[in-house]
Amino acid sequence: MGIANVVNMCSHLQNASRAHLGMTSFPHTKYNLSLAITLHRRGWLSFVTRGGTKPPDPATISTFEPEPLTTANVSRQRLWVGLKYNAAAGGKPVLGAITPITTPKRPITVKLKDLERLARGLDSHPHRGLNLGESIILTTSLGTLDIREAIERKVGGLLLCRVGP
Amino acid sequence: MSVARPTRCLLSRRLAAAAKPAAPASQCHAPFHSSAQLAGRRKPRFKSIRAEEIGLTTPEKIEEYGNKVFPRYTPEELEVLRKRYTGKQMAALEAGEAAIDPKDLTIQGRLRRDPYRIPYIDDFSKIYPIIDKRPKVHHPPNPFARFMTEEEDVADLTRRLEALIPKDVNFENLPQEEVEKILDQRIDFPLEEAKYFLEPETLAGAHGPSNSAVAPALGKKLAGVEGMYKPPIDPADEGKDDQGIYQDLKRRTGLSVRDILDINSKILVTRVVHNQTRLGKIRSTWILAIAGNGDGRLGIGEAKSVEMAVARQKAKLLAIQNMQPIRRYEDRTIYGNVKAKVGATIVQIEARPPGFGLRASHRLFEIFRSVGIRDIAAKMPRGRNPMNSVKACVQALQSQRDPEELAAGMGRKFVDLRKVYYGGNVH
Known part of the structure; x- marks a missing residue:
């Protein structure tokens, strides 16, 4: 269920980014949260916060306090993320493409050796090497990591999605 | 059939004819046309008599x-x-x-x-x-007419003004106000002013109004004008553009003629196209040319003309005019892998390590060579239409992203590992 939501989240992020939206939201789940935090850590998103069905005020986002999580409101909680646009490139979205790799039907895991090849831009069948500005987010035993973080920590894992400009 | 039968027939007919009473023989044949018979036509009562025979052509009769x-x-x-x-x-x-x-x-x-x-x-x-x-009511124009000199112009103006003064008024000893009043009454000054400015007589010795609505042609060797209608030759061109072909391009791009001539332009696609009109097909030539300075600038120009030479020239000049900077990694290959699609043609271009060379189809090879790329691999997995392949290749080259810009968008620091590893001595 969680992986399915990650796939939906990827599609939604790409659609929202290409539509030049300022912020968007998706269901607040464990997998979604870990992916959103990783994307934010690597600079693809401007902020990630938990919120209700109403969006938080973007002007005061740095001091935004979500309501406490209770069993009563947990099902209505959403993750609100801010999307980034590149002013130097004429307002092109920073997150231009995000494609899911693992699907609920077919989990795809990659070992460290192949990750190293991919990160150098070399193909590792069936995966194409990373292009300029691209990245792969994967779930490992050390948490959800970017491909370069995973290589740094010498760990492979489950490929969640491929992110690119 | 018996041989005797025809004979018997013949004899019997002859005998039958002899037995009949003799009919009067017809004098004329049966008429085959509807006009009157010759015998029935009227003859003139008099023969035609010539005038001389009557005596009508004698000089006396004629005079009479x-x-x-x-x-x-x-x-x-x-x-x-x-x-x-x-x-x-x-x-x-x-x-x-x-x-x-x-x-x-x-x-x-x-x-x-x-x-x-x-x-x-x-x-x-x-x-x-x-x-x-x-x-032709007017005289023909004077071929020796020339522009007025300044003195003649002044004299012409004086003559015009004097012609305006009424002749039947004695202006002597009249006060100034009276004179002005009379002049205002008698002369329509705005009209005269308009006449002077709208119908100026600029030529001396002209014969006034012309028979033609077209102004008389100026003489070929008109003093002061002779030689001024040649296209100006800029000494900065060093005599490389006496025909004035590159002057417009020079003005648009700011390049000197020497720089323009140094730019390598090449025709990649030629097509013969037809315009079907009711008078027939009009064949034209369509040319696609590229221009590159071999140092990161590339332009594409397309032109069409009935004359092939004109189309080639136009396409090349347009290509030079349209030159845009192309991003190159280490001045030898591109940043990352790019892809562009025009029509059914997809061009995929991939960066390659130093010394790899150009592995691309011939048109793409020419593009890479003219832009100054030396290591590249290009693929066209689908259509290979000549025009679309060139256009898609140029689009792909222009769609390269700037890594610094991407890094800035993500708020990260960008480091070129090759430069770090080789201490900046990569090329």
């Missing part, structure tokens, strides 16, 4: 006829005419009368009566534009 039909003016008629016309007109009338001999009128003068006759009999008082030539 002429005097009767075309009589000269009698003194009484002349008196009436003198009352009507001036002396000059009368002289012209008499000269005209004397010029035409009544004998000529008698012998040659014929009045046409056919339906196609000209609707007038030498009526020179009217001009029929279809029949008559346009009258």
Whole structure:
């Protein structure tokens, strides 16, 4: 269920980014949260916060306090993320493409050796090497990591999605 | 059939004819046409008699006829005419009368009566534009006319102003106000001013108004104008562009002619295209050219013309004009892998390590060479249309992203590992 939501989240992020939206939201789940935090850590998103069905005020986002999580409101909680646009490139979205790799039907895991090849831009069948500005987010035993973080920590894992400009 | 039978038939017919009573033999044959028979036609009662035989062509008879039909003016008629016309007109009338001999009128003068006759009999008082030539009321233009000098111009203006002064008023000893009042009344100053500015006489020795609505052509060797209509040759061109081909491009791009000529332009696609009109096919040549300075600038130009040479020239100039900077990694390959699609043609271009060379189809090879890329691999997995492949390749090259810009968007620091590893000595 969680992986399915990650796939939906990827599609939604790409659609929202290409539509030049300022912020968007998706269901607040464990997998979604870990992916959103990783994307934010690597600079693809401007902020990630938990919120209700109403969006938080973007002007005061740095001091935004979500309501406490209770069993009563947990099902209505959403993750609100801010999307980034590149002013130097004429307002092109920073997150231009995000494609899911693992699907609920077919989990795809990659070992460290192949990750190293991919990160150098070399193909590792069936995966194409990373292009300029691209990245792969994967779930490992050390948490959800970017491909370069995973290589740094010498760990492979489950490929969640491929992110690119 | 018996041989005797025809004989018997013949004999019996002959005998039958002999037995009949003799009919009167027909004198004329059966008529085969509807016109009257020759015997029935009427003959003229008189033979045609020539005029000479009657004596009508003798000089006396001719003169007599002429005097009767075309009589000269009698003194009484002349008196009436003198009352009507001036002396000059009368002289012209008499000269005209004397010029035409009544004998000529008698012998040659014929009045046409056919339906196609000209609707007038030498009526020179009217001009029929279809029949008559346009009258030239003015003198032909003076071929030696020239522009006025400053003194002549001043004199012309003075003459115009003097012509405006009314002649029948004595301006002497009149006070200034009176003079101005009279002038205001008698002269329409705005109209005269407009006339002076709108119909200026700039030539000295011109014959005034012309027979043509077109202004008279200036002389070929007009002083002060001679040689000024040649295209100006810029000494900065070093004599490389006497035809003025590159002047427009020079103005648009700011390049010197030497720089323009140094740019390598090449024709990649030629197509013969047809415009089907009701008069037939009009064949034109469509040319796609690229231009590159071999150092990261590339332009594409397409032009069409009925003349192939014109299309080639136009396409090359447009390509130079359209040159844009192309991003190159280490001045030898591109940043990352790029892809572009035009129509059914997809061009995929991938960066390659130093010394790899150009592995691309011939048109893409020319593009890479002209832009100054030395290591690259290009693939066209689908269509290989010549025009689309060139356009898609240029689009792909232009779609390269700037890594610094991407890094700035993500808020990260960008480091080129090759440069770090080789200490900046990569090329």
